[in-house]
Amino acid sequence: MDIHHEAMDASTAEKRAAEILFGLGFDKQMQAKPTRDFSGGWRMRIALARALFMNPTILLLDEPTNHLDLEACVWLEEKLKNFERILVVISHSQDFLNGVCTNIIHMQNKTLKLYTGNYDQYVQTRSELEENQMKQYKWEQEQIANMKEYIARFGHGSAKLARQAQSKEKTLAKMERGGLAEKVVNDRILVFRFTDVGKLPPPVLQFADVTFGYSPDNLIYKNLDFGVDLDSRVALVGPNGAGKSTLLKLMTGDLSPLDGMVRRHNHLRIAQFHQHLTEKLDLDMPALQYMMREYPGNEEEKMRAAIGKFGLSGKAQVMPMKNLSDGQKARVIFAWLAFRQPQMLLLDEPTNHLDIETIDSLAEALKEWDGGLVLVSHDFRLINQVAQEIWVCENQAVTRWEGDIMDFKQHLKKRAGL
Numbered sequence: 001m002d003i004h005h006e007a008m009d010a011s012t013a014e015k016r017a018a019e020i021l022f023g024l025g026f027d028k029q030m031q032a033k034p035t036r037d038f039s040g041g042w043r044m045r046i047a048l049a050r051a052l053f054m055n056p057t058i059l060l061l062d063e064p065t066n067h068l069d070l071e072a073c074v075w076l077e078e079k080l081k082n083f084e085r086i087l088v089v090i091s092h093s094q095d096f097l098n099g100v101c102t103n104i105i106h107m108q109n110k111t112l113k114l115y116t117g118n119y120d121q122y123v124q125t126r127s128e129l130e131e132n133q134m135k136q137y138k139w140e141q142e143q144i145a146n147m148k149e150y151i152a153r154f155g156h157g158s159a160k161l162a163r164q165a166q167s168k169e170k171t172l173a174k175m176e177r178g179g180l181a182e183k184v185v186n187d188r189i190l191v192f193r194f195t196d197v198g199k200l201p202p203p204v205l206q207f208a209d210v211t212f213g214y215s216p217d218n219l220i221y222k223n224l225d226f227g228v229d230l231d232s233r234v235a236l237v238g239p240n241g242a243g244k245s246t247l248l249k250l251m252t253g254d255l256s257p258l259d260g261m262v263r264r265h266n267h268l269r270i271a272q273f274h275q276h277l278t279e280k281l282d283l284d285m286p287a288l289q290y291m292m293r294e295y296p297g298n299e300e301e302k303m304r305a306a307i308g309k310f311g312l313s314g315k316a317q318v319m320p321m322k323n324l325s326d327g328q329k330a331r332v333i334f335a336w337l338a339f340r341q342p343q344m345l346l347l348d349e350p351t352n353h354l355d356i357e358t359i360d361s362l363a364e365a366l367k368e369w370d371g372g373l374v375l376v377s378h379d380f381r382l383i384n385q386v387a388q389e390i391w392v393c394e395n396q397a398v399t400r401w402e403g404d405i406m407d408f409k410q411h412l413k414k415r416a417g418l
Contacts, residue, residue, distance in 0.1 A: 020049045023075040023416075024068070025240055041067040052079065058086040065093050065378055066352050069240040071412055073378050078418040092356050094119050095380040109185060136181040147172050187357055190311035192334065192365035197343040200265050202229040204372065205251060205344065210260035212243075212250060220246055222396040223260070230343055230372045235383040237401070237408060238393035244376045247393060248272060248346045251374065271342035273350050278329045283322035287312060287332045290321065295339055310335040311358070326353035334362075344372040351379045360385075380405055 021031050024045045035046055044067040051059060065073050077099040080087060091097055097104070097119035104115045104122035115122040147168040154161035205228040213219035220243040228234065228251070236244045249255040250262055252270050264270075282290060291303045307317050310331040312324075321329060330353045337345070345366075351359050363385040366373060377383055383390070383405040390401035390408055401408055 017049075017053055020052050020079075023072065023079065024049050025072045045072070048076075056085070058088065059083065061087070061089045061091075063091060063352075064089065065091060065096055068378055070237055070378050070380070070409070071239050071416065073380075074409060074412045074418065075416055078413070078416075092351060092354060092359060093379050093381070094356060095384075108187070130184045133181050134184050137183055140175065140180050144172060144175070190358055190361045191309075192311070192358075192361050193309050194338050194345070194365055194369040194371070195341045196370045197230070197269075197341060198370070200230055200267060200343060203227045203263065204229045204265045204268055205270075206261075206263040207250070208261045208263065210250065210257040210262060212246065212255065212257045216258060219258075219396055221250075221398070224398055226391075226398060228344070228372055228374060230370070232372045232374070233386060233388040234373065235375045235377065235387035235390050235405065236393055236398075237383075237390055237405075242393045244393050245274070245348055247398065248274075248348055248374065248376065251346060268344060269340060269342045270344045270346060271337040271340050272346040272348065273333060273337055274348040275352065277333045278326070281321050281329060281332060284320050286318045287321055287324070287335075288317045290332065291336065291339070294336060306339050307332065307335045309338065311361075327355060327358065330354060331358075342371065344374070346374045348376045349378070350375075351377060351382055380409055 018031060026045070026049075035043065038046065048061075048064055051061070064076060068076065073093070073096060077096055080089070080100045087100070089097075089100065099118075101118050102116070104117070104119060106113045106115060106122070106126065115125055117125065150168055151165045151172075155165040156162065157165075207224045207226050210221060210224040211219060212221045236247060238244055246255065250257060252272055253262070253264070256262075282293075285293070287307055288300070288303055291307060292298065292300065295303070304317060307313075312328055312331050312335065316324060316328060321332065324332070330350075350362065354362065359379065359382055363382055366386045373386065375383065375387060387405065390403070390405055392399050392401050392408075
């Protein structure tokens with residue numbers, strides 16, 4: 001590179017760095033802070049910013065949206081759409097894959113299959129191909145069965161029939177040499193299930209004029225008034241640091257308001273899922289033992305079934321949990337939460353260690369379940385599947401968004417000038 005180019009690059013470098021950091025949620029003050037002062041989630045963003053800043057020939061991203069909020073996801077999607085070089089991304093966010101990808105590589109049975117198009121197109125093409133493959137497989141198997149039966153019956157009959165049997169044997173051998181259609185192997189679909197809980201008369205959870213801040217001169221919420229009932233399906237959205245997780249803690253009673261009241265129905269069982277729950281697992285202990293310790297007095301079979309409901313079976317139940325993948329640990333947590341039979345679930349970023357199929361089965365389970373749900377997620381598709389209301393946490397308030405999550409996504413794009 002000649003000196004002239006380098007000088008130009010150096011002059012725009014700081015501007016580019018600032019633009020990338022800002023897109024990922026770092027305001028001016030944050031951009032000036034040392035890296036060591038940031039928590040793990042923000043450090044992940046710094047690593048991502050660094051990778052984007054280098055503008056490499058090949059960019060490899062493994063779950064880049066995991067620690068982002070909706071705003072940053074929208075920004076990143078737009079940024080990567082226009083990435084001029086090679087991008088290889090692993091992600092469980094279907095919405096993100098749809099926005100960014102032009103090809104999908106499907107890994108199954110130790111083989112890679114390339115599809116053109118985004119995620120939705122891949123799903124459609126794959127199901128069409130599998131349907132054709134299934135038809136071909138059935139037809140071939142029927143042919144083979146008929147020929148084999150003929151050979152078995154007439155192979156030792158009169159000369160004419162025996163000759164036909166031999167010709168069928170040749171046809172059969174030729175078919176096998178040419179390669180037969182394989183049976184379609186479906187991805188293992190997990191079915192999650194939450195136990196239905198019946199009804200509690202509203203108001204089940206009520207915020208009356210609630211004000212909260214970690215110190216009185218730094219308020220996060222002011223004068224909140226709203227209720228959540230057992231038929232509520234709410235997604236909380238808003239930038240990182242706006243207090244979505246704080247709001248959930250006020251709901252559970254982990255935090256108390258500085259002013260106002262949070263009233264909970266006295267029979268209400270709330271269960272909350274969040275990232276840090278896996279830290280409270282005793283990793284030297286198998287999942288089965290852990291559940292029996294947490295819920296004493298239940299027989300082993302019942303506990304096996306409870307964990308099995310969330311797709312953890314056989315050996316995985318009895319090996320130390322430190323040998324489980326992050327996704328499997330997340331399933332133990334879901335089993336543990338579901339066993340409490342909560343009437344209200346508060347889910348804070350439940351998808352981070354789950355794969356696409358598992359997220360879809362979680363969505364199905366939530367749709368079929370009859371309890372109340374408050375969800376914090378950066379997965380537009382999950383929100384779209386399960387939420388009936390979108391609440392925006394911003395500027396010390398919680399306001400209801402008129403419209404669905406895809407309208408909200410457009411609004412974020414406009415607001416970011418994308």
